[in-house]
């Protein structure tokens with residue numbers, strides 16, 4: 001065992017990240033139910049096909065195809081007359097464009113901007129935690145840090161950042177913001193880090209909207225809910241989505257956003273551990289989801305909102321996300337009213353187009369076991385929603401948003417949080 005562990009550590013130290021040379025990004029237009037069905041079957045039978053956008057009749061699906069499957073994939077489409085385009089043969093180049101900087105360059109930029117972390121590049125989990133600790137030192141009255149209940153499979157601690165106004169004698173309504181539950185969605189921790197720093201700065205400067213945010217509510221940010229997966233996307237595989245549960249030599253990882261206890265194991269999941277949407281052995285089988293459950297339960301009396309932050313597509317998704325029918329919760333009208341306003345803020349800040357609707361309406365798939373659906377069943381009436389940040393649903397850069405867009409993305413997202421805080425009826 002010890003010897004194996006040593007080997008494992010050496011292998012980890014020496015291994016180079018997976019490269020994406022020879023991967024091809026396909027855009028596939030399905031013209032009828034049969035074609036769409038065929039693509040869905042492919043996604044189930046070939047877990048190594050990475051569906052970046054799911055198919056729907058008369059729309060384009062986007063699929064990342066590894067070198068070994070390119071011929072098989074084409075051979076499936078061609079006889080059926082399904083038209084496709086290869087939109088990128090240089091996925092490695094996209095990956096490189098979003099790579100973290102060398103430490104010295106990162107430090108330079110940070111110094112120049114005078115911020116706790118460089119908001120024009122992406123960072124490892126350790127660096128993110130360092131920056132969070134700096135915010136605590138700079139704003140001791142407004143920041144409280146703690147660790148969630150469970151350490152991860154690889155032994156990481158998940159940090160909770162509580163923000164509140166300086167005069168918070170009583171318990172205020174609580175807003176929970178979860179990001180980085182999907183490892184490769186780097187923009188989501190990055191955007192929340194920017195917001196955390198910005199709202200503290202604005203609060204201190206006496207900005208009315210920031211005051212309204214922090215004086216009226218307690219904010220509970222979990223910026224990196226899945227730190228094992230997040231670090232794995234830095235060290236080993238940029239396209240990793242799940243956590244790092246070891247299952248067998250063949251596969252690892254549970255899709256955490258299929259692991260919450262809400263119609264668990266039904267729609268939009270796989271029972272095969274090699275799949276990117278593997279729902280795990282049981283609801284809340286994973287430390288990372290159990291963490292979010294325990295956090296929410298501990299705030300059950302005061303919780304008024306649960307925001308699950310993902311990328312990409314530029315959507316604001318509202319429940320229910322688990323069903324292929326358009327089924328809506330009892331507070332749907334109120335959710336739609338507030339998300340409509342939030343959308344206006346998202347759009348007007350930089351002219352970025354966002355849409356709101358259910359997952360099935362916008363993403364072309366339903367999925368059980370997701371965070372915001374669970375939170376809303378656990379506490380009916382709350383403002384539960386799921387962001388899909390930049391880029392747009394058809395952008396080939398997908399999970400690799402250029403770091404030059406971090407701040408713009410965060411600014412429009414921040415604007416929508418202010419609007420939410422102002423509009424909520426609690």
Ligand code: ARG
Nearest residue numbers: 257321322359366367370386
């Ligand atoms: N992209 C997210 C995921 O696949 C969307 C989840 C939306 N919520 C839902 N209940 N379907 O996890």
Ligand code: ZN
Nearest residue numbers: 182185310311
């Ligand atoms: Zn996601």
